[in-house]
Each structure stands twice: as structure tokens, then as C-alpha cells.
Amino acid sequence: MVVSKKHVSIRGEPGTDFNLYIYDGARNPITRTVGTSYPDTVAFVTGTSPTYIKINSYSGSGEYRLQYGRPDLVAYNVTPVYVRPGQTFRVGYQINSSFYDDIPVGLGCSIKSPSGREYSDINHDTSVSVSYGTDWYYRYFTVPLDAEDGWYDVWWAIYGKYDPSAHAFEVELESTWWVDDRMFVDGTPPPAPVPDDGVSGWSNDNTPTFTWPVPSDASGIAGYYWKVDNDPEIWTTSNSVTLPPQTDGTHTFYVRAKDNAGNVGNWGSHTFQIDTTQPQAPSISSNTHPNQNKWYNNNNPTFTWDVPSDVSGIAGYSCELNQWPDYTPPETITTTGNTKTYHDLSSGTWYFHIRAKDNAGNWGSPSHYEIKIDLEPPTCSGLDDGVSGWSNDNTPTFTWTGRDNYSGVAGYYWKVDGGAETWTTSTSVTLSPQADGIHTFYVRAKDNAGNLGNWISHTFQIDTRPPNLSNKQQNPPGNIIDPPQPVNIRVTASDAHSGIKSVILSYRTSEDNITWSNWIEITMNQIDANTWEQTIPQQTPIKYVQYKITAYDQLNNYSSLPSNTYYYYEVIPEYPAAMLLMLFISMTILIMLVKRKTKKTKADSIKIYYFFC
Numbered sequence: 148m149v150v151s152k153k154h155v156s157i158r159g160e161p162g163t164d165f166n167l168y169i170y171d172g173a174r175n176p177i178t179r180t181v182g183t184s185y186p187d188t189v190a191f192v193t194g195t196s197p198t199y200i201k202i203n204s205y206s207g208s209g210e211y212r213l214q215y216g217r218p219d220l221v222a223y224n225v226t227p228v229y230v231r232p233g234q235t236f237r238v239g240y241q242i243n244s245s246f247y248d249d250i251p252v253g254l255g256c257s258i259k260s261p262s263g264r265e266y267s268d269i270n271h272d273t274s275v276s277v278s279y280g281t282d283w284y285y286r287y288f289t290v291p292l293d294a295e296d297g298w299y300d301v302w303w304a305i306y307g308k309y310d311p312s313a314h315a316f317e318v319e320l321e322s323t324w325w326v327d328d329r330m331f332v333d334g335t336p337p338p339a340p341v342p343d344d345g346v347s348g349w350s351n352d353n354t355p356t357f358t359w360p361v362p363s364d365a366s367g368i369a370g371y372y373w374k375v376d377n378d379p380e381i382w383t384t385s386n387s388v389t390l391p392p393q394t395d396g397t398h399t400f401y402v403r404a405k406d407n408a409g410n411v412g413n414w415g416s417h418t419f420q421i422d423t424t425q426p427q428a429p430s431i432s433s434n435t436h437p438n439q440n441k442w443y444n445n446n447n448p449t450f451t452w453d454v455p456s457d458v459s460g461i462a463g464y465s466c467e468l469n470q471w472p473d474y475t476p477p478e479t480i481t482t483t484g485n486t487k488t489y490h491d492l493s494s495g496t497w498y499f500h501i502r503a504k505d506n507a508g509n510w511g512s513p514s515h516y517e518i519k520i521d522l523e524p525p526t527c528s529g530l531d532d533g534v535s536g537w538s539n540d541n542t543p544t545f546t547w548t549g550r551d552n553y554s555g556v557a558g559y560y561w562k563v564d565g566g567a568e569t570w571t572t573s574t575s576v577t578l579s580p581q582a583d584g585i586h587t588f589y590v591r592a593k594d595n596a597g598n599l600g601n602w603i604s605h606t607f608q609i610d611t612r613p614p615n616l617s618n619k620q621q622n623p624p625g626n627i628i629d630p631p632q633p634v635n636i637r638v639t640a641s642d643a644h645s646g647i648k649s650v651i652l653s654y655r656t657s658e659d660n661i662t663w664s665n666w667i668e669i670t671m672n673q674i675d676a677n678t679w680e681q682t683i684p685q686q687t688p689i690k691y692v693q694y695k696i697t698a699y700d701q702l703n704n705y706s707s708l709p710s711n712t713y714y715y716y717e718v719i720p721e722y723p724a725a726m727l728l729m730l731f732i733s734m735t736i737l738i739m740l741v742k743r744k745t746k747k748t749k750a751d752s753i754k755i756y757y758f759f760c
Contacts, residue, residue, distance in 0.1 A: 218244040218252055218277050220322040223303045225330045229366035229407035232334040235289045242305060243281040252277045254286040255304035258330065261297035294332045296365055301329035333366035333408035339415035340371065340402045349420040349459035349507035356389040357400050357417065366407040373402040393421045395458050422459035422507035428514035429455055429501050436518040442554030442596035446492040446520050450499045452485050459506040466501040474500050475513045494522045494553050521596035525551035530590060530605045537608040537645035539702040544577040545588050545605065554595035561590040583609050583644055610644035613706040614698040626713035631687065637680035638696050645701035650679040654694035656686055686715050
């Protein structure tokens with residue numbers, strides 16, 4: 148047998164005794180070992196030239212094992228360590244070979260269960276070609292389907308026969324290892340995880356984080372598959388997952404565990420609800436103050452609003468009433484209902500503000516509702532018709548001013564005495580004709596909130612009728628004043644309303660009853676409450692006289708008695724006969740001339756008559 152390696156060791160099989168002889172290449176003896184018995188091993192170093200080895204057995208029938216730097220199992224592993232029944236795992240052998248030639252080596256393996264049952268997977272035994280040096284070599288092993296759970300011991304073996312010369316015997320190679328608890332068989336899937344995102348109900352966090360306790364498993368948890376709804380599964384080794392942004396709505400998070408043996412458990416799930424959309428601003432109305440542009444005298448307003456549409460539903464509202472038009476209520480729920488009443492507000496403009504919060508915690512933008520409250524009645528002032536005392540204007544015009552501090556004056560109710568009220572939006576009223584006498588004009592304001600003010604009034608006096616003028620007495624009476632003397636005239640005058648201001652006697656004179664002088668006015672003297680008198684001075688020479696009497700009341704309404712025409716009789720003095728004759732002739736001539744021009748009046752005839760008498 149030719150050996151090409153310096154390090155040589157030989158050991159016999161059990162029950163074999165042998166002698167060992169070592170020769171060099173020229174077959175010269177180098178050394179020998181006599182009476183070697185199992186388990187003795189003879190080790191020696193050869194020279195650099197080819198060496199021959201001869202073994203003589205002197206007892207026993209076993210085979211010989213030639214070990215000269217034999218291939219040796221120096222390390223081992225199994226992958227994976229955790230397997231399930233029926234699963235194939237890989238067995239690793241790290242072999243060191245001292246042969247320069249490639250040596251065929253068989254890879255054997257057995258496993259032993261926790262109860263001591265041994266399994267060999269002969270079908271997967273593999274022969275490999277081992278090269279000089281140290282390297283890894285692999286085979287596979289299938290776990291029986293009936294394998295029990297638990298840690299298994301593993302037995303590794305490398306074996307083979309080496310024939311360095313066709314004229315020598317074969318050398319058998321073998322190296323074995325038993326290792327305790329080297330692999331674990333786990334056929335039980337892990338329990339379903341119990342995920343939670345720490346939120347009960349709706350949330351406005353659309354990237355929730357789910358965590359779950361690590362399930363108990365014999366082989367330990369390798370990782371998890373998770374998904375949302377029907378999305379594809381995603382692998383993670385963590386027991387916490389933060390989701391990518393989710394759409395609003397109701398979703399389900401699923402997770403299941405995979406243990407180190409490859410068993411995959413059932414899904415655990417958690418339903419979660421996402422709402423990232425703010426609720427809409429509520430739509431506000433008020434049955435007590437339905438028109439935001441109108442004033443009301445109700446200071447106990449009630450507000451009602453609709454429930455905004457929202458994915459998660461409305462949890463409640465923050466509302467507040469103040470006098471700031473653009474106020475945003477704080478993020479604090481003050482009511483869960485949809486109506487709110489306030490009491491005893493003061494006059495002014497108020498604003499009701501409300502915003503909704505949904506069940507996911509989103510606060511919406513506010514909506515506002517304006518109300519106008521006016522509790523103060525309006526006032527009127529400065530009522531006047533421009534007249535002090537009596538007036539003969541029976542359609543007086545009254546003016547006034549109105550004022551209201553909040554809603555403004557809408558108009559006015561007015562009346563005269565106890566008559567019906569009349570509505571006007573003007574601050575001026577001209578009355579229809581009023582009866583003579585003393586009256587009272589009333590007016591009060593109404594504001595735009597419906598408040599009525601107090602009446603204010605103004606008394607006015609109407610006198611459109613002339614005075615009563617009667618019972619004229621003239622002394623001396625008649626139209627002929629004979630003998631000529633002053634004429635005394637007395638009248639009765641009265642006025643039921645404004646009273647008599649004056650009684651005027653007017654007269655005029657004429658020489659010929661054709662051409663008259665201007666009227667001469669004389670204020671008559673008041674004798675008593677209703678009697679006035681005045682004397683017309685004596686008129687000389689013979690003259691015609693007309694007069695009239697006019698009574699005036701305080702408003703210059705007047706009554707007049709008709710004019711009278713009267714004349715004075717004047718006595719003619721006595722003259723001598725010659726003068727009378729001349730006067731007669733002169734008068735005759737004068738009369739004839741006058742007759743040619745004008746018609747004689749009755750009074751002329753009377754004068755002539757008196758003259759000639």
C-alpha cells in the first residue's frame with residue numbers, strides 16, 4: 148500500500164489483533180508495531196518517499212481501519228433549528244481531510260425525540276467528494292409526520308472506504324458525533340395575536356399603531372403577517388405596526404404569527420374606524436328670532452341647529468352667545484343636544500356661535516347666528532303745530548322728532564282727542580278739518596322691535612267762526628238826523644271761542660251821495676262783556692253819511708252789520724226879500740242847469756221841499 152501522506156495512524160476494528168510493518172519505497176523496513184490490539188492506535192511519521200504498509204493479523208476476524216490523517220468531522224449544524232413535522236431541514240458537516248486526493252465520504256444523520264425515539268432518514272443519505280482541507284458539506288433530512296414536539300438530539304456520521312492501491316485492501320473511514328438538543332420539532336401553530344391600537348371607537352389618526360403581545364409558542368415567534376381589510380399581506384418581525392394613511396371609514400386590521408418552525412397561526416383582528424374629515428358647520432335657526440336682520444323685543448332667544456352629516460357621527464357641540472361676530476368657541480363640548488335657550492339678555496346685537504365635534508375628535512368650523520334685541524321703547528319729543536293759543540286754521544300741521552337707541556323708529560301712531568289711532572311713518576301730520584274748540588293731538592312712536600313709546604300730546608284751539616254781532620241801537624234813530632247832532636250807536640258782540648278782540652265803527656261822508664270820502668274807523672268802546680258803543684261826530688254842513696260796524700275775534704274772524712245811509716237836516720237862516728229873490732232866481736237857474744245833466748234824487752227833492760218850506 149502506497150501512502151502519500153506523512154501522518155499515519157492505524158487502528159484495528161473491535162476484536163482484531165494485528166502487527167504493523169512499515170517499509171520504504173525500496174521495501175526496506177522502517178518500523179514495526181507488534182501485538183497491537185483494539186482499541187490501540189499506532190501513529191508514526193513516514194519519510195518523503197513512497198511508503199508501504201503491511202498489516203498481519205494474528206488473531207480475530209475483524210477488519211482493519213487504516214487512519215492516516217483521516218477525514219475528520221470538525222463542526223456541524225442544522226438549518227433551520229426549528230422545524231415542523233414533515234418539513235425537510237438541512238444538515239451541515241464541516242469536514243477536514245488530510246488526503247490530497249478527493250475522498251468519497253457518506254453523510255449520515257439520525258435524530259432522537261425527547262421520548263428517546265430515533266429516526267433515520269436513509270433516503271436522504273448523501274455521498275460527497277471531500278477535498279483536501281476543511282470545508283462544509285450538506286445533506287437534507289425530512290422530519291417524520293408523526294414526530295412529537297420538542298428538542299431533538301442529532302447524530303452526525305461520515306463514513307467511507309479508501310482504496311489507494313488496487314493490490315491492497317480498502318481502508319474504511321468513519322467519524323460520528325451525537326449532540327444533545329440540537330434541533331426542535333414544533334407542529335403546533337402559534338395562537339392568534341390580539342392586536343390593539345389603543346382607541347375605542349372612532350379616531351382621527353389615519354396612521355394608527357397596532358401592538359400585540361407576543362404569542363406563546365414552543366419554537367418561538369419568527370414574525371408576523373399583517374394586512375388591512377383585503378390588502379396584500381406584509382411581513383414583519385416586530386409586534387408593532389404603524390399603518391400607512393388610511394381612508395375614512397371602518398377597517399379591520401389582521402395579524403397572524405409564524406413561529407420558528409414555520410407554523411402559521413390563525414388571524415387575529417381588530418376593527419378600527421377612521422374619520423379625518425371635520426364635521427360641517429351646523430345650520431342654525433331660531434323660532435324666537437327667525438329673521439337675523441330684524442329686531443325683536445324678546446330677550447329669551449332659543450336656537451336650534453341641524454345635526455351635521457359626518458362619517459363618525461357627532462359627539463357634541465361647543466356653543467356660546469356673546470357680542471363678538473367672528474368668535475370661535477373653544478374645543479370643549481358644552482351640549483350634546485341641538486337646542487339652546489338663553490334668558491334675560493340686554494338690548495343690543497348678539498351672536499350665537501356653535502361648532503361640532505365628531506366621534507373621531509375632529510372639531511368643525513363655527514357657524515354664527517345674529518339676533519337683535521331691543522327692549523327700550525322709543526321716544527317722541529318736540530311736538531308742535533307752530534301756534535300759540537287759538538287758530539282759525541282747522542287743518543293744523545303737527546311735527547315732532549322720534550328717537551330709538553337700538554332698532555330705530557319704525558313709525559308713529561297719532562290721534563286727536565279720543566279718536567282712532569292712525570299709523571304714519573312720517574314725523575309730520577296735517578289734520579283733516581277739525582271742529583271749532585279745544586282739542587288735543589297725541590302721538591307715540593313704535594320701534595322696529597315692536598316696542599311702543601308713551602303718548603306725548605299738544606293742545607290746540609280752533610276758531611273759524613265769526614263773532615256774533617247783533618242788537619244794533621242808534622240814537623237818534625232813523626236815517627234823517629234832525630236836528631243835526633252826533634249819532635250814538637250801540638251793538639251786542641260775542642264770540643264762543645277765542646273771544647272778541649275789537650268792534651270797529653267805520654263811516655264815510657259825501658256831499659252829493661255820489662262821491663264819498665275814505666272810510667274812517669273808530670274803535671268802539673266796550674261797555675260791558677258783550678256791549679260796545681260809539682258816537683259818530685256831527686257832520687256839517689249837510690252831508691250824507693254811511694257807516695258799518697265790524698266785530699273781530701282774536702283770530703280776526705269778523706262779522707259786519709250792513710251799511711246805513713243817513714243825512715243830517717240843517718236849518719237855513721232868514722234873509723232880506725231882495726236877497727231871497729236873488730237867491731230864488733239863482734237857485735232856479737241852478738236847478739234847471741242841474742236837471743239837464745243829471746236826474747234829481749229823492750233826497751234832492753226833499754231838500755228842495757225843505758228849502759221852500
